[in-house]
Amino acid sequence: MQHTLFDLAPYTSPAPKVLFDENGVEETKLDRYRKEQKSDRLKKTQEQIEKLDRDQQQKLLSWLSDRLSSGAGDGEIIYRQEYSKCGKARCKTCEQGEGHGPYWYSYQKINGRLKKKYIGKKSPQG
């Protein structure tokens, strides 16, 4: 576990305080601290976004949706199953359903560009 100053319990109260989140699940002080940091960052970002004009917000939206649909940070590989259409005129599989598959694909971001690779029917995890 990563240690921050926040982890250090004060000498006067050595017993750790048990906190509960909104779902009644136990959470540590550090969990709560991180959660608060996160919602604080989100709030600040939303305030910034509100200052943008419609055009800028639209650009931001398409940037964000690109980013989210790629789903991967640089170097990280994600795997997903997809159906694909073969493009043949009278293919029953494509006409009646989502297409052929599902087949596994890997996505990896390299230098900010998303690379898609066909893997096959078998899961990459074996």
Ligand SMILES: [Zn+2]
């Ligand atoms: Zn087909």
